């Protein structure tokens with residue numbers, strides 16, 4: 452994601468890169484080294500969500516909804532189901548169609564006692580009915596804007612940052628992935644735009660329509676999305692390197708349809724470039740939806756600021772950044788907030804890569820030098836210290852170090868390894884961890900086989916006082 456106000460700031464040195472991380476690292480590497488608190492997903496796996504937004508009242512700024520969550524226990528003798536739902540009022544809870552009277556909801560915790568404990572592998576269907584005014588902060592959450600409403604899946608201030616819980620009960624972390632179907636009932640002529648494919652629009656015969664969206668691939672909660680309002684779709688098609696035609700849908704305000712062609716003129720060349728670097732586009736749709744705030748990389752349905760759809764290329768870097776998250780963040784998700792540079796540092800790196808892809812390597816170098824200059828001069832000031840990339844404090848999860856220093860480190864990896872070794876290793880990383888999460892150590896281990904020297908990545912790039920050379 453990218454807060455546009457961040458763009459006017461910017462970015463450090465490698466001297467403390469991964470210093471904190473060294474304390475977390477033990478002899479055996481892998482997922483478990485992620486820096487995190489205990490998670491609901493340690494005990495329960497959410498398999499699927501069916502979210503029904505029966506009413507979104509833009510006048511009162513409220514929603515009325517129910518969500519069906521299919522869950523599988525990861526432990527034995529589980530005698531309660533614990534989900535998160537922020538602020539909203541719970542009206543009823545059912546487990547396998549049986550009403551549960553003695554549930555407790557102390558926001559965000561929704562605790563549902565089970566009459567029969569679940570054992571490992573047991574599944575349960577939980578239906579939660581709820582209503583109220585959804586949570587939002589300055590950036591993330593569920594927002595109303597005039598006759599429009601939309602969610603942004605993370606909050607920069609909220610800790611933890613995940614804000615699926617702002618609009619549906621869930622296991623709200625970066626690790627748990629599930630399948631989504633979303634049903635939204637709206638007064639005509641409003642439309643609902645969600646991730647995945649629009650399967651049908653049911654005319655209810657009472658002046659309302661119900662939009663039914665389904666996403667083929669699994670995602671973590673923060674990448675689920677909905678935006679409603681009077682949208683017009685500007686459709687096109689992208690022919691993937693696989694030969695498959697992938698639909699593109701850019702949903703904008705009716706008055707903005709004429710601006711789409713100018714602002715997104717290079718969308719297909721940028722998709723071509725990303726495919727050449729990182730492999731086939733991994734989702735069923737390329738999608739943007741115009742919103743009052745953004746930008747946010749919801750899977751196949753990027754929330755993209757109204758102001759950035761202006762008919763020219765001035766914000767091309769922003770839609771390229773968000774598009775690259777379909778690989779870095781959405782396909783492979785950071786395992787914890789402390790690993791956020793795997794999402795954001797790589798997306799900023801892709802701001803360089805798209806420039807090289809469509810404008811040439813000189814454009815890449817020019818942009819890189821600007822970013823490098825700013826990292827060295829400003830990141831430690833903006834983030835109040837020289838921070839290691841991994842295990843960053845929550846208040847700086849979305850700060851300059853993660854974004855801009857993360858980009859510079861990724862560039863340095865590319866330069867150190869060389870393109871012939873770097874890009875195959877990145878593709879292998881994406882393939883290994885697709886539809887999954889990865890830790891910083893997972894990335895290191897994925898790149899390590901292609902490192903040009905025996906001493907490798909750790910000692911050359913990620914240690915204090917590591918050597919590096921500008922491209």
Ligand SMILES: [Zn+2]
Pocket residue numbers: 452453748772773776794795798
């Ligand atoms: Zn981003």
